[in-house]
Amino acid sequence: MDSSAPQQAYDRGNTIFSPDGRLYQVEYAREAVERGSPSVGVVTDDGVVLAARKRVRSPLLEADTIEKIHEVDDHLAIASAGHAADARQLVDVARRVAQHHRVRYGEPVGVESLATHLADHVQEHTQTGGSRPFGAALLVGGVDPGRPGEGVGQPRLFEVDPSGTPYGWRAVSIGNGTDGIRRFFEDRLEGDLPGETQRGIATALEALATTAESDLEPESLDVWTIDSDAATVERLSADEIAAVLAELES
Numbered sequence: 001m002d003s004s005a006p007q008q009a010y011d012r013g014n015t016i017f018s019p020d021g022r023l024y025q026v027e028y029a030r031e032a033v034e035r036g037s038p039s040v041g042v043v044t045d046d047g048v049v050l051a052a053r054k055r056v057r058s059p060l061l062e063a064d065t066i067e068k069i070h071e072v073d074d075h076l077a078i079a080s081a082g083h084a085a086d087a088r089q090l091v092d093v094a095r096r097v098a099q100h101h102r103v104r105y106g107e108p109v110g111v112e113s114l115a116t117h118l119a120d121h122v123q124e125h126t127q128t129g130g131s132r133p134f135g136a137a138l139l140v141g142g143v144d145p146g147r148p149g150e151g152v153g154q155p156r157l158f159e160v161d162p163s164g165t166p167y168g169w170r171a172v173s174i175g176n177g178t179d180g181i182r183r184f185f186e187d188r189l190e191g192d193l194p195g196e197t198q199r200g201i202a203t204a205l206e207a208l209a210t211t212a213e214s215d216l217e218p219e220s221l222d223v224w225t226i227d228s229d230a231a232t233v234e235r236l237s238a239d240e241i242a243a244v245l246a247e248l249e250s
Helices: 005-012 024-034 084-105 111-124 178-189 197-209 238-249
Strands: 039-043 047-053 069-073 076-082 136-144 154-160 166-168 171-174 221-227 232-235
Touching: 024 076, 024 136, 039 076, 039 136, 039 154, 039 197, 047 069, 047 076, 047 136, 047 154, 047 197, 069 084, 069 221, 069 232, 076 084, 076 171, 076 221, 084 111, 084 136, 111 136, 111 154, 111 166, 136 171, 136 221, 154 171, 171 178, 171 197, 178 197, 197 221, 197 238, 221 238
Parallel strands: none
Antiparallel strands: 039 047, 039 171, 047 221, 069 076, 076 136, 136 154, 154 166, 221 232
16 A cells, blocks of 8 residues: 555645644645745835745746735735735735725725735635645835824734744745744844834845845835835836945945
8 A cells, every 4th residue: 555645635635634733735835936936025114015025937028027025005005925926916905905905995995904814714714625725925115104193103014924924023935945034133123123114125135135046126125115104105216226236336
């Protein structure tokens, strides 16, 4: 009798625990995330920075068509790693939740609330027959609304992994090279956040450079910022990214 047969049974059923308490399909989904190009998030005093390295497989490929970071609402954006199609479906769920919350309650959805809703949706696919776990991880970055009269929101950053667990972070990475990038954040930040958004952008790009096989190019990068004061999402142009890279090199 083939000794691998019992393990194969656990492999085929994403709703079945192995004797040692593992869900193999969830672990395979995490492996799919690890194979994806990295995305990072950094919380600053002024807001949140999301940055991603795009995998441009051919010089004929239009780099702008590779979407690693998506605007969800005026005050929210999501970065992804893993299967792009799975990430796109989760972003669509996030947009529907955000708009439904605005229509129903007349206010923007909270960052943690949205991350938790996405985690619940992802987790359901780890225990439902006839489906599979999502092969993507997300970084949900945004600004929680400030108190009436204050006008300044609180920047928040959450990770949602394929098991459906949300984690709050001050700086984090998902995708290929995560361990090295997280060690960079731990050594560089040492518990202190970058004060200004511009410094947060530089820190995020430095982190992506630690695992890059060659020098970073503006065309292969996606950088977005969420401002705490205005609660707005802005995408940096290639020229703006090039200026930051030039400053880092100097």
